Amino acid sequence: MHIDPLERKWIYVSLGMTGLFVGVILLTSFIHGVNAPSNVETIDSARLHLSKEFAEDNLGVEENVDGSIMVRMVAARYGFFPRSIKVPADTKITFRWVSFDVLHGVHIPMTNMSTMILPGFVAEVTTVFPKPGLYPVLCNEYCGRGHDHMWSNISVIAKQHWKQSSNKKGDSDE
Numbered sequence: 001m002h003i004d005p006l007e008r009k010w011i012y013v014s015l016g017m018t019g020l021f022v023g024v025i026l027l028t029s030f031i032h033g034v035n036a037p038s039n040v041e042t043i044d045s046a047r048l049h050l051s052k053e054f055a056e057d058n059l060g061v062e063e064n065v066d067g068s069i070m071v072r073m074v075a076a077r078y079g080f081f082p083r084s085i086k087v088p089a090d091t092k093i094t095f096r097w098v099s100f101d102v103l104h105g106v107h108i109p110m111t112n113m114s115t116m117i118l119p120g121f122v123a124e125v126t127t128v129f130p131k132p133g134l135y136p137v138l139c140n141e142y143c144g145r146g147h148d149h150m151w152s153n154i155s156v157i158a159k160q161h162w163k164q165s166s167n168k169k170g171d172s173d174e
């Protein structure tokens with residue numbers, strides 16, 4: 001079969017470009033530690049309020065003994081609950097997300113937080129907020145007519161201020 005030399009050249013160019021792009025994707029995902037959500041843990045989404053972990057009183061920020069943070073959040077049409085939370089910067093934070101109704105997504109720009117929240121499953125992502133500030137939390141899976149308005153903020157405060165913060169869970173009942 002005859003292939004024109006010019007055409008052959010362009011075949012190599014396009015194959016080379018494809019290889020380059022795949023290489024860049026693999027390399028960056030390796031460097032940033034991107035991986036598919038792998039936490040297979042089931043939960044009854046219709047009975048979250050009766051579950052131990054995701055009952056209303058247990059939602060929000062909790063500090064572990066070792067200083068790391070655990071955050072439990074519920075995604076529901078159309079918001080992330082609790083509505084506003086505070087976490088420290090530069091600290092290992094494990095988020096556990098569940099859906100109350102349909103498929104949602106959660107994306108926090110500038111972090112590795114981007115996961116689906118499937119009804120019936122617990123999505124767990126560990127992240128670190130490098131800098132204090134207000135981080136947007138966006139739903140990135142179309143979940144209904146209010147999807148465009150499904151976003152909130154997480155306020156990340158400097159680590160030294162966190163220590164004296166009065167907004168930590170548990171302080172209110174002292």
Ligand SMILES: [Cu+2]
Nearest residue numbers: 139141143147
């Ligand atoms: Cu949505």
